[in-house]
Amino acid sequence: MTNDNEVTRAEVCAVACADIFRDAGEVLASAFGTIPAIGVRLARATFAPDLMLTDGEAHMIAGTWAVGAPAAGTIEAWSPFRGMFDLVWNGCRTIVMIPVQIDRYGNVNISSLGDHDRPKTQLVGVRGAPGNTVHHSTSYWVPRHATRTFVSQVDFVSGAGYDSVRKAGPAARKYHHLKRVVTNLAVLDFEPESGAMRLVSVHPGSSVDEVRESTGFELIVEGEVPFSRLPTDAELRLLREVIDPHALRDKEVPA
Amino acid sequence: MSDKQMTEADVVDRLRSGMTIGIGGWAVRRKPMSLVREILRSDLTDLTVVSYGGPDVGLLCAAGKVRKLVFGFVTLDSVALDPHFRAARQAGAIEVEEYDEGMLQWGLYAAAIRLPFLPTRAGLGTDVLTANPRLQLVADPYGSDEELVAMPALHLDAALIHMNRADATGNAQFLGPDPYFDDIFAMAADQVFVSCEQVVSTEELTAQGRAHRVVIRRLLVDGVVEAPGGAHFTSCVPDYDVDADGLAEYVAAAKSPRAWTAYLDKLLAGGSNPEGVSA
Numbered sequence: 001m002t003n004d005n006e007v008t009r010a011e012v013c014a015v016a017c018a019d020i021f022r023d024a025g026e027v028l029a030s031a032f033g034t035i036p037a038i039g040v041r042l043a044r045a046t047f048a049p050d051l052m053l054t055d056g057e058a059h060m061i062a063g064t065w066a067v068g069a070p071a072a073g074t075i076e077a078w079s080p081f082r083g084m085f086d087l088v089w090n091g092c093r094t095i096v097m098i099p100v101q102i103d104r105y106g107n108v109n110i111s112s113l114g115d116h117d118r119p120k121t122q123l124v125g126v127r128g129a130p131g132n133t134v135h136h137s138t139s140y141w142v143p144r145h146a147t148r149t150f151v152s153q154v155d156f157v158s159g160a161g162y163d164s165v166r167k168a169g170p171a172a173r174k175y176h177h178l179k180r181v182v183t184n185l186a187v188l189d190f191e192p193e194s195g196a197m198r199l200v201s202v203h204p205g206s207s208v209d210e211v212r213e214s215t216g217f218e219l220i221v222e223g224e225v226p227f228s229r230l231p232t233d234a235e236l237r238l239l240r241e242v243i244d245p246h247a248l249r250d251k252e253v254p255a
Numbered sequence: 256m257s258d259k260q261m262t263e264a265d266v267v268d269r270l271r272s273g274m275t276i277g278i279g280g281w282a283v284r285r286k287p288m289s290l291v292r293e294i295l296r297s298d299l300t301d302l303t304v305v306s307y308g309g310p311d312v313g314l315l316c317a318a319g320k321v322r323k324l325v326f327g328f329v330t331l332d333s334v335a336l337d338p339h340f341r342a343a344r345q346a347g348a349i350e351v352e353e354y355d356e357g358m359l360q361w362g363l364y365a366a367a368i369r370l371p372f373l374p375t376r377a378g379l380g381t382d383v384l385t386a387n388p389r390l391q392l393v394a395d396p397y398g399s400d401e402e403l404v405a406m407p408a409l410h411l412d413a414a415l416i417h418m419n420r421a422d423a424t425g426n427a428q429f430l431g432p433d434p435y436f437d438d439i440f441a442m443a444a445d446q447v448f449v450s451c452e453q454v455v456s457t458e459e460l461t462a463q464g465r466a467h468r469v470v471i472r473r474l475l476v477d478g479v480v481e482a483p484g485g486a487h488f489t490s491c492v493p494d495y496d497v498d499a500d501g502l503a504e505y506v507a508a509a510k511s512p513r514a515w516t517a518y519l520d521k522l523l524a525g526g527s528n529p530e531g532v533s534a
Contacts, residue, residue, distance in 0.1 A: 118347035125328035131377035160380030
């Protein structure tokens, strides 16, 4: 069991993911990965009560339930895959996705590595990344911050970054918003002027140098970089007792 | 009203090599697997497959039936990446047209309502455009400065879908939580073949206020196949869930050519429509 006084890296990551949903309003929140799933439930159970969450199938579910367990709560609405793209294109949604590659301007790849005609490694496909990134706020979660993920150029732009939408014109830019990148080392965002990735905070136990060494491009670092915030006592209790009682978070980000 | 019941073999008799075939369901949910197996038994080849991809895609790729895949993803959910599809791609064995999953719906919908294209923002600023050089942009004719992707209609020669219930004339019903995109696949296709867990009377189909679950209307349907267990090993809730063992066998079959041959022999044993194959 985790010592109550000792906050783990995974728990810092979880509240950093929760903070992505602060001020998101009354929208559908989708979160891929264990720690983002913990974060979104924590956010709804505390400071973002208006969020809607699905069970991963065709229903929106109210309440708070544990990760790794079937959704347990009141069905509040029907949400078949059919309606998902309507919600995405309407804009009343926000998402955290897991990129296989991400570059300085937030272009991400989840499609394939190597030549697209004959990939060295076939991944899942672009999925909803092209649509998500030009329609609503999108954030990313990287469980292992390393130069193999943070690359100078992604092999297949599946989700659009700032430089790409600027080149693509007004229709691409209109609703494009990359909010955060949360990793096991740090929280990052994008500098509004340049659209380039910027270090927001480093997790306690990590350092600006470690983040820089683990990133395959130059990060914007402005002044003194603060440490990421720690969970509050109430958040820790919810996280450990209700949302992740079996500590699945430690599998994604080992202590 | 004509009785449109037929067998899987009858369906495959109406398909031709080189056709564009849409397959309903989503990933490991409600895939018309008995129809896919029948294609594996046939000498059909050179197919263009349009799918929200799961093991339907992997099987057809592994069996060498696919010339081109039109897709947004291929996944087995609990196993994120389909090994058969990966092998085909990494060997350069198939062509692909890769779209955002919403673009795929939009292309099918354009075909369904007989439009050459529908505009969308999805795809802008990504390599979906560079990898599909036939994709064009269209300027807003009403004077904004927006240029959108003109998603071309994805017209299908045939659509294959699996539902929980149908009547003999082709009205068909989902009983699970989600219709997926099956009715759009049906409207986008010249020929539509529906397999189902059970053929029932029309009265039974719409009884107990379930008429709103009849999302496939007979006016679109050319053939109805009663195929109990027809979606196996994918799910057909509430009739059955994903068969985890069946999925594991499928994944293990990608280990070697010998494993694939043995798997295929077992999968296709017993001829058409073997109830509960390998279950």
